[in-house]
Amino acid sequence: xxxxxxxxxxxxxxxxxxxxxxxxxxxxxxxxxxxxxxxxxxxxxxxxxxxxxxxxxxxxxxxxxxxxxxxxxxxxxxxxxxxxxxxxxxxxxxxxxxxxxxxxxxxxxxxxxxxxxxxxxxxxxxxxxxxxxxxxxxxxxxxxxxxxxxxxxxxxxxxxxxxxxxxxxxxxxxxxxxxxxxxxxxxxxxxxxxxxxxxxxxxxxxxxxxxxxxxx
Amino acid sequence: xxxxxxxxxxxxxxxxxxxxxxxxxxxxxxxxxxxxxxxxxxxxxxxxxxxxxxxxxxxxxxxxxxxxxxxxxxxxxxxxxxxxxxxxxxxxxxxxxxxxxxxxxxxxxxxxxxxxxxxxxxxxxxxxxxxxxxxxxxxxxxxxxxxxxxxxxxxxxxxxxxxxxxxxxxxxxxxxxxxxxxxxxxxxxxxxxxxxxxxxxxxxxxxxxxxxxxxxxxxxxxxxxxxxxxxxxxxxxxxxxxxxxxxxxxxxxxxxxxxxxxxxxxxxxxxxxxxxxxxxxxxxx
Numbered sequence: 001x002x003x004x005x006x007x008x009x010x011x012x013x014x015x016x017x018x019x020x021x022x023x024x025x026x027x028x029x030x031x032x033x034x035x036x037x038x039x040x041x042x043x044x045x046x047x048x049x050x051x052x053x054x055x056x057x058x059x060x061x062x063x064x065x066x067x068x069x070x071x072x073x074x075x076x077x078x079x080x081x082x083x084x085x086x087x088x089x090x091x092x093x094x095x096x097x098x099x100x101x102x103x104x105x106x107x108x109x110x111x112x113x114x115x116x117x118x119x120x121x122x123x124x125x126x127x128x129x130x131x132x133x134x135x136x137x138x139x140x141x142x143x144x145x146x147x148x149x150x151x152x153x154x155x156x157x158x159x160x161x162x163x164x165x166x167x168x169x170x171x172x173x174x175x176x177x178x179x180x181x182x183x184x185x186x187x188x189x190x191x192x193x194x195x196x197x198x199x200x201x202x203x204x205x206x207x208x209x210x211x212x213x214x215x216x
Numbered sequence: 217x218x219x220x221x222x223x224x225x226x227x228x229x230x231x232x233x234x235x236x237x238x239x240x241x242x243x244x245x246x247x248x249x250x251x252x253x254x255x256x257x258x259x260x261x262x263x264x265x266x267x268x269x270x271x272x273x274x275x276x277x278x279x280x281x282x283x284x285x286x287x288x289x290x291x292x293x294x295x296x297x298x299x300x301x302x303x304x305x306x307x308x309x310x311x312x313x314x315x316x317x318x319x320x321x322x323x324x325x326x327x328x329x330x331x332x333x334x335x336x337x338x339x340x341x342x343x344x345x346x347x348x349x350x351x352x353x354x355x356x357x358x359x360x361x362x363x364x365x366x367x368x369x370x371x372x373x374x375x376x377x378x379x380x381x382x383x384x385x386x387x388x389x390x391x392x393x394x395x396x397x398x399x400x401x402x403x404x405x406x407x408x409x410x411x412x413x414x415x416x417x418x419x420x421x422x423x424x425x426x427x428x429x430x431x432x433x434x435x436x437x438x439x440x441x442x443x444x445x446x447x448x449x450x451x452x453x454x455x456x457x458x459x460x461x462x463x464x465x466x467x468x469x470x471x472x473x474x475x476x477x478x479x480x481x482x483x484x485x486x487x488x489x490x491x492x493x494x495x496x497x498x499x500x501x
């Protein structure tokens with residue numbers, strides 16, 4: 001990767017992880033609130049280890065589950081991920097295994113859950129789960145559509161987070177002070193009006209000097 | 217249960233008599249259709265008295281919990297995986313259902329077609345990585361076995377699999393293996409439900425398990441019961457579920473009922489029967 005490109009990538013990713021994580025948490029929180037549920041979780045598929053990771057949690061489990069991992073193709077979340085099919089389960093009374101990904105970690109066994117795959121283009125990135133929404137007389141397909149809309153939003157946020165992490169990894173691996181370049185670019189980007197113009201001029205001048213020296 | 221006419225069973229299938237691409241002069245008599253097609257196709261004609269006996273229904277899913285009272289005996293249970301060099305491994309499944317979904321589908325099929333044979337092909341559990349290849353391998357194995365019905369409550373979004381899946385679903389169609397696949401209700405491209413050689417299924421909100429509708433605005437072809445369905449689950453449990461993946465086994469069971477009574481139907485004819493018996497077409501009669 002060229003230095004220019006590295007700097008551009010670095011400028012794009014510095015501070016982005018925090019923003020995209022907030023976006024993800026916001027999606028989880030809104031999903032929990034809209035459905036009136038006890039908790040909502042967003043899982044990211046870690047392709048390297050073939051595991052699902054709790055990436056954002058709203059409500060029950062938010063303090064303890066973040067970063068916890070489990071195999072990618074077992075339990076409800078695993079089924080939803082592999083089959084790309086959303087599903088809603090209610091009235092669980094006998095078998096706590098149905099949500100073992102959640103239950104084993106917390107001791108909390110939800111009575112019901114909604115789960116949808118997080119699909120972006122042709123990739124399955126993770127799973128959105130909404131736990132223990134109030135059980136009404138009958139579930140409606142409108143709610144299923146709503147779950148799909150949240151899943152779509154979460155998938156976009158998850159894709160941004162994934163790209164950011166990949167770019168950060170590339171930068172970290174490439175070394176060469178790219179992080180310093182990134183910080184500078186971010187600082188200038190955050191300046192306003194005249195100071196921003198001055199900052200850009202200054203950086204352009206430094207660039208000019210360095211290039212001239214490099215050229216001999 | 218009314219059985220098919222033995223004289224019909226003994227007739228050779230037309231494709232065994234001549235090349236499939238022409239009909240020479242004077243041979244039209246040889247392709248008589250071995251079904252007495254009624255003037256009006258009613259539900260009673262289509263599956264009245266049928267229990268699905270003699271029909272082999274494959275559940276391509278997470279495995280099936282054998283001991284569940286709502287499922288009863290299943291005839292075969294295999295697990296599909298890929299070896300280190302991507303070779304396909306099909307072995308007896310000793311783990312049962314890893315999730316619960318396959319058991320739910322088997323229970324729905326059993327509730328409507330109590331005497332059909334059920335075969336579980338587990339294509340889940342070996343990890344997400346490679347799951348597309350396992351799904352393909354499982355489907356190919358099911359088609360090779362010549363099962364009458366394959367219930368697929370699953371799909372893939374990987375375009376690299378679309379072409380080969382398309383070929384496989386066409387092969388099934390010509391071999392008279394009926395593939396019943398869950399439609400996707402999210403705005404992404406996924407397969408194989410969109411292929412016209414399969415029966416694709418979405419959900420309606422009614423509670424009658426025999427209520428189904430033809431969709432005049434495809435690609436989803438039929439809507440069946442998929443909301444608040446009481447199903448079997450692992451550990452002997454009963455739970456209530458919603459999703460197209462529960463509507464799909466309702467249609468698979470109906471296919472088993474129709475084939476139990478009319479085993480000679482081709483997938484094309486079968487789809488026509490389902491169309492004519494849909495509630496919004498003529499199914500009320």
